[in-house]
Amino acid sequence: MRKVNKFLPVLKPAISEEAIEEVENVLRSGWLATGPVTRQFEERLCEYFGGRTAMCFSSATAGLQAALMAIGVGEGDEVITTSMTFAATANVIALLGAKPVFVDIDRTTFNIDPQRILDACTSRTKAIMPVHYAGLSVDLDPIYEIAQRRNLRVIEDAAHAMGSGYKGKRIGTFGDIQVFSFHPIKNMTSGEGGCVVSNSPDVQRFLSLQRFHGIDRSIWDRFSSNATGYYDVVYPGSKSNMSDLQSALGMQQLKEVERLNAQRRGLVDRYQFAFEDMEDQISWQGIPSYDFVHSGHLFPICIADASRRDDFMQFLKENSIGSVPYYMPVHLFTYYRNTFGYGEGDLEHTEYVGKRIVCIPLYPSLENYEQDYIIDIVKKFFS
Numbered sequence: 427m428r429k430v431n432k433f434l435p436v437l438k439p440a441i442s443e444e445a446i447e448e449v450e451n452v453l454r455s456g457w458l459a460t461g462p463v464t465r466q467f468e469e470r471l472c473e474y475f476g477g478r479t480a481m482c483f484s485s486a487t488a489g490l491q492a493a494l495m496a497i498g499v500g501e502g503d504e505v506i507t508t509s510m511t512f513a514a515t516a517n518v519i520a521l522l523g524a525k526p527v528f529v530d531i532d533r534t535t536f537n538i539d540p541q542r543i544l545d546a547c548t549s550r551t552k553a554i555m556p557v558h559y560a561g562l563s564v565d566l567d568p569i570y571e572i573a574q575r576r577n578l579r580v581i582e583d584a585a586h587a588m589g590s591g592y593k594g595k596r597i598g599t600f601g602d603i604q605v606f607s608f609h610p611i612k613n614m615t616s617g618e619g620g621c622v623v624s625n626s627p628d629v630q631r632f633l634s635l636q637r638f639h640g641i642d643r644s645i646w647d648r649f650s651s652n653a654t655g656y657y658d659v660v661y662p663g664s665k666s667n668m669s670d671l672q673s674a675l676g677m678q679q680l681k682e683v684e685r686l687n688a689q690r691r692g693l694v695d696r697y698q699f700a701f702e703d704m705e706d707q708i709s710w711q712g713i714p715s716y717d718f719v720h721s722g723h724l725f726p727i728c729i730a731d732a733s734r735r736d737d738f739m740q741f742l743k744e745n746s747i748g749s750v751p752y753y754m755p756v757h758l759f760t761y762y763r764n765t766f767g768y769g770e771g772d773l774e775h776t777e778y779v780g781k782r783i784v785c786i787p788l789y790p791s792l793e794n795y796e797q798d799y800i801i802d803i804v805k806k807f808f809s
């Protein structure tokens with residue numbers, strides 16, 4: 427076995443020479459802020475999402491918050507979501523004065539269980555915010571069915587789902603609103619950033635005001651030679667636009683993301699094959715009954731004996747392997763306990779998985795011999 431002599435992180439961006447060149451071109455162009463490159467990036471994203479409009483933001487978090495505002499979520503409203511997610515999903519709901527109502531996950535897929543959503547609906551429910559956890563698409567049909575029946579909006583937290591698919595369709599090409607993240611550890615990156623995909627002119631109009639000071643013309647129009655420089659403010663918007671510097675990186679990554687995802691899926695297959703005979707000790711996301719494409723964003727494993735998780739992560743660390751407990755259930759964080767009264771015992775399956783989950787290294791540049799080393803160390807711990 428070839429020797430591994432560097433630390434293997436859990437996640438790592440894959441930046442090509444072409445991407446570096448594209449960023450360099452923008453640096454030399456004299457225009458770094460939002461401008462023609464961002465516009466072009468949004469056109470490419472629009473093509474990628476089957477003609478639906480994609481609007482870039484400084485982060486997925488900013489995009490999620492703007493999307494919630496766009497559909498009118500505010501004080502006293504409720505939004506149904508999952509607790510098996512990054513804190514941002516619930517934070518943006520709470521930040522608007524609304525209540526995140528956490529629905530338990532399916533023990534097999536670790537995704538929100540659509541069968542439990544209807545029971546969580548009240549007269550205050552405004553929206554459902556499912557998360558395509560680790561890149562495995564949520565069972566969307568029953569969710570959109572409930573949304574239609576109860577007149578709710580759906581905002582898919584698609585931070586992990588760039589390149590994911592559901593029943594033959596790419597996530598982002600159908601449905602209500604999807605929010606993707608281009609954070610450096612996600613499947614593609616713009617340094618920091620994200621985009622909101624929708625088909626609604628009302629949502630798009632609001633998003634364009636919210637992300638740039640409530641000004642109703644793009645900054646490029648204001649500064650390009652044929653513009654007057656006058657502008658008007660029609661809403662007290664925020665500042666969460668994406669720069670051309672970021673868009674240049676994002677645009678090149680978009681060209682590469684399908685290939686990078688294929689590499690990720692290849693690594694996932696190798697892990698699953700290697701751990702096949704260890705089902706008494708570890709398990710992972712199960713195969714749902716519907717047709718799907720997994721983006722391979724994370725490779726989360728569930729340690730059967732929860733009491734050994736800390737030792738397992740420590741053992742990996744001692745052997746120069748990174749790991750993270752993604753995710754610690756959001757409803758058990760201090761703010762959510764204190765503000766909404768959530769606590770231990772509220773979500774059986776989320777808490778079961780939350781106590782056992784560990785993500786181990788998965789990124790396109792992880793070499794086979796490095797992965798073999800990780801597999802070896804994992805097996806050593808459990809033997």
Ligand SMILES: *Cc1c(COP(=O)(O)O)cnc(C)c1O
Binds near residue numbers: 515557607608620
């Ligand atoms: C990363 C992440 C976000 C936030 O993305 P940013 O671009 O970092 O704001 C939101 N939801 C989930 C599930 C994430 O993993």
